[in-house]
Amino acid sequence: xxxxxxxxxxxxxxxxxxxxxxxxxxxxxxxxxxxxxxxxxxxxxxxxxxxxxxxxxxxxxxxxxxxxxxxxxxxxxxxxxxxxxxxxxxxxxxxxxxxxxxxxxxxxxxxxxxxxxxxxxxxxxxxxxxxxxxxxxxxxxxxxxxxxxxxxxxxxxxxxxxxxxxxxxxxxxxxxxxxxxxxxxxxxxxxxxxxxxxxxxxxxxxxxxxxx
Numbered sequence: 001x002x003x004x005x006x007x008x009x010x011x012x013x014x015x016x017x018x019x020x021x022x023x024x025x026x027x028x029x030x031x032x033x034x035x036x037x038x039x040x041x042x043x044x045x046x047x048x049x050x051x052x053x054x055x056x057x058x059x060x061x062x063x064x065x066x067x068x069x070x071x072x073x074x075x076x077x078x079x080x081x082x083x084x085x086x087x088x089x090x091x092x093x094x095x096x097x098x099x100x101x102x103x104x105x106x107x108x109x110x111x112x113x114x115x116x117x118x119x120x121x122x123x124x125x126x127x128x129x130x131x132x133x134x135x136x137x138x139x140x141x142x143x144x145x146x147x148x149x150x151x152x153x154x155x156x157x158x159x160x161x162x163x164x165x166x167x168x169x170x171x172x173x174x175x176x177x178x179x180x181x182x183x184x185x186x187x188x189x190x191x192x193x194x195x196x197x198x199x200x201x202x203x204x205x206x207x208x209x210x211x212x
Contacts, residue, residue, distance in 0.1 A: 005054040005067055027070075027083050033105040033139040033146070034098030038091045044140030058090075066090075098138040100124065104131070105139065105146060113151030114175040117144055151175050152185050159198055167194055 036042045040057050055063050066086045073079040104124055108115060120143060121128040135143045155174040164170035171182040186194045 005063060006051050027079060029083070029087070032102055034102050036140075037098045037138050038094060038096065039087065040090075041094045041097075043137045045137055046140075048140040101135055101138045104135060104143065108143065108147050109150050111147075111150075112154040112175070113147040113149070115147060117147075148185070152189065155182060155185075155194075156197075159194060170194075 032038075033044070036044045036047060042057065069086065070079055070082045073082050104120065107120065107123065117128055117131070121131045124131065126134070132142055132144075135141075135146070139146060141149070151174060155170065155176075158164060158170055158174060164173065167182070168179045171177075171179040174182070176182040176185075183193055186192060186197055190197055192200065
């Protein structure tokens, strides 16, 4: 069975489409914001909105060895273990960069996206301009855009857990100005209203956002 290894950058306003032929199996990993820098020494903004074959990032022979290890695994647990080891070995080949940005991203997540950029820059002792430049370079999104995504993820969690009385209340509780602004984000990212999203209950998106 042929193996392939792709990395997707942060998705912008357009979808990333991936087409397959024949029967497939796959392993997906959700990585930390600074992962591309850790794994390949690449700024995240270089892969924003792209899906890239790892052979375009590393020597083909090295990639073939990695994929062969995963391909020879006998079951799912062995494949996941081989894939995890492959990532760890690759990360060990580059100096650690972007750790502070991981802390910034973690704080944005902890605050569920409801944090002012001025407060964030003060907390991490950086000017707002420096924070925005470094975060965007390493992560591929500006900290403000990252906060918007964190807010949306929290809204998905609250929505899927039915922790709201009305959609208008949910919007205010999760940091939106009103229900219309919340609906705009759902339509922008998912092509549907919050109510329609709840009906669809896309398992992959709910899992990514921490929903059930």
